[in-house]
Amino acid sequence: MWTGLKQIGNPQNILARLRASDLYRRDIPITSAWDTIGWWETRRVPYNLIVGASGIVSCIVVAIVAAGSYFLFGSDFGMPNPPLFALFAVLLYGIAANVCFTAGWLAELIIRKAWPSQADRFSTLSFSFGLIFSVLLTLTPAIVIGAAGIFALVGHFLRVIHQG
Numbered sequence: 001m002w003t004g005l006k007q008i009g010n011p012q013n014i015l016a017r018l019r020a021s022d023l024y025r026r027d028i029p030i031t032s033a034w035d036t037i038g039w040w041e042t043r044r045v046p047y048n049l050i051v052g053a054s055g056i057v058s059c060i061v062v063a064i065v066a067a068g069s070y071f072l073f074g075s076d077f078g079m080p081n082p083p084l085f086a087l088f089a090v091l092l093y094g095i096a097a098n099v100c101f102t103a104g105w106l107a108e109l110i111i112r113k114a115w116p117s118q119a120d121r122f123s124t125l126s127f128s129f130g131l132i133f134s135v136l137l138t139l140t141p142a143i144v145i146g147a148a149g150i151f152a153l154v155g156h157f158l159r160v161i162h163q164g
Contacts, residue, residue, distance in 0.1 A: 023043060023046055024124050024127060024128055025124070026039060026120050026123065026124060029120075030112070030119070030120065033109055033112075036105055036108055036109055036112060036119075036123070037105050037109075039105075039123065040101070040104060040105035040108070040123075040127070041105075043127065044098070044101060047101055047131060047134070048094075048097075048098070050131060050134075050135060051097055051131075051134045051135060051138055052094075054134075054135045054138040054139050055090065055093070055094075055138050057139065057142060058138055058139050058140075058141050058142035059086075059090070060142075061141075061142035061145065061146045062141055062142060062145050062146075064149075065077070065145050065146055065148075065149035066079040068149060068153070069149065069152070072153070072156070073152070073156065077145075077148070077149070077152070093138075097134055097138075100130070100134070101130070104123075104126050104127060104130055105123075107122075107126065108122060108123045108126070111123075
């Protein structure tokens with residue numbers, strides 16, 4: 001069982017499985033700039049859904065930490081000030097993610113002109129790494145604020161046990 005879990009968690013296996021999926025493959029040869037743009041744009045909706053789902057997870061973790069901080073400690077840790085700033089930040093982040101996504105097919109068009117034989121490999125790798133990076137970047141607030149919240153909670157309980 002542990003061997004299977006190690007293989008699943010191995011970054012090389014994850015990348016190989018991602019590259020083998022329909023989302024990353026390029027079965028039809030690209031013959032024009034419009035084909036290149038089309039290949040990328042057919043992946044924009046799945047990209048946004050995957051990154052958006054990561055964003056929802058991140059927001060839920062931050063909201064749980066903020067609510068826990070407020071109710072347990074009377075603190076506003078994890079809560080943006082003002083709260084409306086969070087909505088603005090989410091909207092801006094979504095726009096920035098899509099601008100970066102567009103930069104992927106722009107970069108491929110440049111690569112296709114300079115090194116045509118490497119363009120297909122570049123596109124699948126850049127899409128793969130771009131998606132992975134986007135998901136990790138989107139989960140960063142959950143990881144940072146979640147870890148800080150856990151440390152604060154553990155510290156609080158250790159102090160309560162120590163004082164008692």
